[in-house]
Amino acid sequence: MIELRNVSKTYPNGTKGLDQINLKIEPGEFVAIVGLSGAGKSTLLRSMNRLHDISEGDIRIDGKSITQASGKPLRMIRRDIGMIFQSFNLVKRSSVLRNVLAGRVGYHSTLRTLFGRFPEADVELAFQALERVNIVEKAYARADQLSGGQQQRVAIARVLAQEAKIILADEPVASLDPLTTKQVMDDLKRINVELGITTIVNLHFIDLARSYATRIIGLRAGQVVFDGPVSEATDER
Numbered sequence: 611m612i613e614l615r616n617v618s619k620t621y622p623n624g625t626k627g628l629d630q631i632n633l634k635i636e637p638g639e640f641v642a643i644v645g646l647s648g649a650g651k652s653t654l655l656r657s658m659n660r661l662h663d664i665s666e667g668d669i670r671i672d673g674k675s676i677t678q679a680s681g682k683p684l685r686m687i688r689r690d691i692g693m694i695f696q697s698f699n700l701v702k703r704s705s706v707l708r709n710v711l712a713g714r715v716g717y718h719s720t721l722r723t724l725f726g727r728f729p730e731a732d733v734e735l736a737f738q739a740l741e742r743v744n745i746v747e748k749a750y751a752r753a754d755q756l757s758g759g760q761q762q763r764v765a766i767a768r769v770l771a772q773e774a775k776i777i778l779a780d781e782p783v784a785s786l787d788p789l790t791t792k793q794v795m796d797d798l799k800r801i802n803v804e805l806g807i808t809t810i811v812n813l814h815f816i817d818l819a820r821s822y823a824t825r826i827i828g829l830r831a832g833q834v835v836f837d838g839p840v841s842e843a844t845d846e847r
């Protein structure tokens with residue numbers, strides 16, 4: 611379970627990104643975070659993985675405070691959390707397989723991964739992950755030779771290889787065309803249903819949230835202004 615208690619985030623320039631957020635997200639949920647640009651969606655996701663520190667409150671992942679943790683305990687919590695970004699964040703000049711293997715880095719010593727050779731069991735996991743998102747034939751292609759939709763599926767495969775229990779996806783389809791958007795959202799949904807991975811997705815469009823999520827959280831000015839099942843979500847953005 612993910613639990614946020616009175617979470618606020620004020621940026622160094624004084625901008626309030628999040629303002630007293632309280633949330634509980636159960637294992638296996640597919641949650642869409644919606645809201646206009648600047649509402650705090652990205653700040654919320656980045657806080658959950660502690661890509662930045664929050665100013666107030668506490669965030670617990672399966673009972674462990676990510677707010678307080680550091681060193682190895684922090685790395686252990688983060689191992690369970692896979693991130694997906696609008697810009698894919700792949701190593702462009704590396705192979706697809708190597709990019710997916712990067713999901714295994716948290717399972718080995720830094721020294722081992724420095725040399726870039728992973729155990730065969732990891733390679734096996736990486737191939738299984740690529741199969742799950744139907745892109746295994748691209749394993750040896752360079753990441754930057756793939757289309758945007760294919761690159762996002764590689765990013766999903768990386769999270770699968772990581773064996774993450776939680777996926778945080780920050781506007782994962784914002785730079786994709788409608789057909790590719792559907793493919794990527796279908797992949798995320800399938801993984802959520804088949805593997806039970808808790809999925810939290812920032813989305814710009816309410817109709818996408820309605821089609822895929824089971825719960826919608828609406829943000830405005832860093833505050834939760836709506837939280838409920840899809841059936842209760844109105845037409846307002």
Ligand code: ADP
Nearest residue numbers: 621623625626627646647648649650651652653
């Ligand atoms: P969203 O993802 O919904 O578009 P953000 O979380 O990016 O919203 O932004 C929430 C608020 O925080 C906005 O007012 C934005 O301008 C501000 N903000 C985001 N990142 C920073 C930053 N690094 N420094 C200062 N203000 C920021």
Ligand code: ADP
Nearest residue numbers: 705706707708709711726727728729730733750
């Ligand atoms: P290189 O020696 O140039 O790193 P190889 O010829 O051994 O590459 O393998 C080609 C590609 O296969 C690599 O770029 C990498 O994507 C992948 N690969 C295969 N097995 C492994 C492994 N055990 N660890 C890391 N990458 C691997």
